[in-house]
Amino acid sequence: MDSLAEALLSGATPEELNRHPVPDEYIAAHISAADVGMFDGVADKDVRKSIRVGKVPMPELAPDEVLVAVMASSINFNTVWSATFEPLPTFNFLKRYARLGGFAARHDRPYQVIGSDAAGVVVRAGAGVSRWGTGDHVVVSCIQVDDHEPATHADSMVSENQRAWGYETNFGGLAHYAVVKASQLIAKPAHLTWEEAGSNMLTASTSYRMLIGDKGARIKLGDIVLVWGATGGLGAFAVQMVRSAGGIPVGVVSSEAKAAAARALGCEAVVNRAEIGLDGDPTPEKTIEQGKRLGKIIRREVGEDPHVVFDYVGRATFGISVFVVRRGGTVVTCGSSTGYTHEYDNRYLWMNSKRILGCHAANLHEQAECSRLFGLGKVSPILSGVHSLAETGEAARLVQTNQHMGKIGVLCMAPREGLGVTDPELREKIGAARLNPLRKL
Template identity: 50%
Template structure:
């Protein structure tokens, strides 16, 4: 049996604590992009770029373990849109991030390689910890949040997201979670919810924390009971958590989806006010250069029809260019548009009169700090928020998993198994799981 096989066997037989006495292998399998292939999609439209061609499963060396860091045996991971961006080399190849990071210090130089091991989610077991790590030990079952910070300057000590050296692990750093072993900082680690399988526990990470900060945190929209919250892509990776936070926090979600199947998922979560934008035929752009304010007005009227005459207090934005003009228009007077992404394009256009004359606010929100991520994971562990995993692929088929997300042919989150040989493993509290099984499985088979 290989060294990695021994580690896997110890975890699968419930002897995770034993991994600390087992040798760490010299190499592992990781999902990579290659620096010499960054031009492979040149001339193609974004939608035509195929992650199956650029994402590889390679045998790569285990990186050196530095102070304040941990090596984790990865049981499962998940796909986020940043892996799609990485795979199609947009908006820039991630090797530029790695090269810049590599100049920071001799330790950071490890990340500047001709290959990039990607992935910003994981669940697994701590293998080793570096000098100065006190809260975690080999054998601990963990999930990881994807904020990588240095915290040597003052800016990040009020909110670590403002650290001058803040990066997203597995996107702007190397040795990510779509692999059999990952390298993280110890302040990325959080306890694995004990009622979830490995793949379920891995899937909330990035999107759950992002939605928490964007909607619930004081750093985001600071949602309160009774707020009307317009949620774009309400059955997707981000939106599915926003919908749960709105319902769990006493707000009123208005879920925007693109099919009857996605509407059905939102209803399963407990949402009642749903707009199927495809069925309604909204076309917010007349052409590539001009938006259609009449469509904004028609959209706003539909929202008021559903809410009994109320406009959204909060608009949960992430599509970007395609929807941003409608979002600014639709928010109520004094309302908030909070944005964390631009999956349909970064160059937003909106009519500023609707913003300044109606005292609206646009808030930028990016991922989450450790405290926010910890709180978001705590809610998962308590069964108040549930994973939105719909489908899981083996590590070898990560390219197909990323293509599903790229083409929006998925619901919720798409998981990837690493050292876990099959789905359904890793549950430590069957009684708690039984209480929440309906919520846990809400997206399964969708």
């Protein structure tokens, strides 16, 4: 471990940290451009074969950037996409970004440090950074934006140059250090451990935008919300937000174990997808039958059709979502883990005045508001397991094969779990027993 890291872990002051040099190399989970094509014609694209953990060169810091010593990160599904080089190799994103020139050119390298979540400590700030400084405890937004672009100041998620950090950029969070724009930083919730704080922002803030924010479905007291994959990284946060907003969450899961977890999260009703015959490729006839079956179960359990359907599953479920949501209701989507080409019967959309709403990640204000909910104890982390940085491939494999619930955390520079709490009184007030409900299962 380098001297800067050793000083940080020994409790050095910001002044002392600034006296230690930034290392020339650091340890990171990364993928290699030389491996693109390794899974061509392979049925099981095992991410353990493509994710490497080792030393990479330290990049130069731009004036508007900070260097964060990453204490903990987590696995998101975009980590799986990166490591399988699908739907296209992320090195294409890096080359496109590099064409902008200047500091952007650094991102085009024969490797990519992956990971779109992080919690850690600022150890250097660029000359143009005034809000953040060495020693600050932060969590990192998953979105990088160009704050010189006018659209960014209305809603950065519709700006042309927003990028998913650690997926469409280099130098991501599954590493000892991460290079991020200062405009990505949010103060770390003081009552959370590093691994708890490092597992939230991408999925929690996406769920916030989809359900709570003014760009999303804007659920209200009494709304029935159907949540596909209710124990996944997105779904588990969605269930909590619906419950905290006074709504009625109805979860769809894939096993009885996950059904128990969904109830623990707050689902008022839980549907095992086997009950609706959700298997194989959807056809128009199957979709209508499955929708009728699901609608009957929901009405039996909660009395009405859902006002909102929360769908990130994609091709396998989207036609059912459009069918099952009530007249005037909204289907909100942020992804397509089972396929991007969706088919649905448009009669059930237009003749019933339904809406389809697309959401992608969240802007910085939405992320800050989401983080505030953690500080208030309205939303809890959903860790189900924590791995070391060396085990990043194994952790990503769990997500790839859907053998996880909630979020899988990764300790980066933190030597063990349970560190990073700077407000133990708040943790006690919120109740440590309420945190990570999935891990207890």
